Amino acid sequence: MALRRCHRLCNVIGIAKYVFLTCVSLITCGVIVGGILAYLIILPYYREARFEQTSCVYLGEEMKRIIDCESKCAKDRSSYPCYMVRVNISGVPEQGVLFENFLTYLEQDKTNCSSAPCLPEAVENVEMTRRYIKTLRRRRNFTCYFRGPDSRQKNSVLLTKIYTKEQAKHCAIWPAFAVSIGAIVLIGTHYCAGCTVWTQDKTVIA
Structure with missing residues (x-):
């Protein structure tokens, strides 16, 4: 019963499509930003950390x-x-x-x-x-x-160090958090609405 209500809510109101697109965008942005931060901060931090005080x-x-x-x-x-x-x-x-x-x-x-x-x-x-x-x-x-x-x-x-452990930690945590949230919501929406969310658009196009 709960699954039917969820399925009806997602498809009738039409929010599933927007949730799908939002989650995919969030995951994509998280991966891109995470890759950039890894190259600019995380990897240099680990290389700089080899220098001991x-x-x-x-x-x-x-x-x-x-x-x-x-x-x-x-x-x-x-x-x-x-x-x-x-x-x-x-x-x-x-x-x-x-x-x-x-x-x-x-x-x-x-x-x-x-x-x-x-x-x-x-x-x-x-x-x-x-x-x-x-x-x-x-x-x-x-x-x-x-x-x-x-x-x-x-x-x-x-003489001085540029990168800190806190900077590297935040650069790793926040992109991973964005990807995780996007993936969890995406899986939940797919379980709720399934692939039928796009069938109406296919019918209109046909």
């Missing part, structure tokens, strides 16, 4: 060269000074190469640039780099994040 001592910097900012849209490309910063790592005999954050580590791993500001004006990039180096000189001792010697035989160190 320790303490570092600033040793000095070395000016390598001037690097052009990669901007295909801008006519006048900006540039920034590339400084390689060396630090002592607590409990490690070898010196480490310091990077401002994980994104800088990924982008400047081959050049060893500690910071890579890319503002429209080169003068602004020089000023930002100068302040960055000045801050390191003044602090001397600071908390850093050390991964250990990798396949390139280099001690890579991060």
Whole structure:
């Protein structure tokens, strides 16, 4: 009896079609957004999490060269000074190469640039780099994040971390929640109305 009422409600009032379409849209959006967040935040978080907290001592910097900012849209490309910063790592005999954050580590791993500001004006990039180096000189001792010697035989160190565990958790939970809710409601609606919800449209078209 309850199933008949449900079937009649879904088909007579016509809400089943809208529920079907809404659920499919919700599932699709959840999968797409989840994939984007996994690529932009979740996977980088797990890679960044390999760097463990320790303490570092600033040793000095070395000016390598001037690097052009990669901007295909801008006519006048900006540039920034590339400084390689060396630090002592607590409990490690070898010196480490310091990077401002994980994104800088990924982008400047081959050049060893500690910071890579890319503002429209080169003068602004020089000023930002100068302040960055000045801050390191003044602090001397600071908390850093050390991964250990990798396949390139280099001690890579991060000054700060970008991604947090809470960010990665929310990026995984909410898309999964949207997909789950959409799937549950979709299955329930299919059980209630079945495939007959579309038969009226087929009759009209015929």
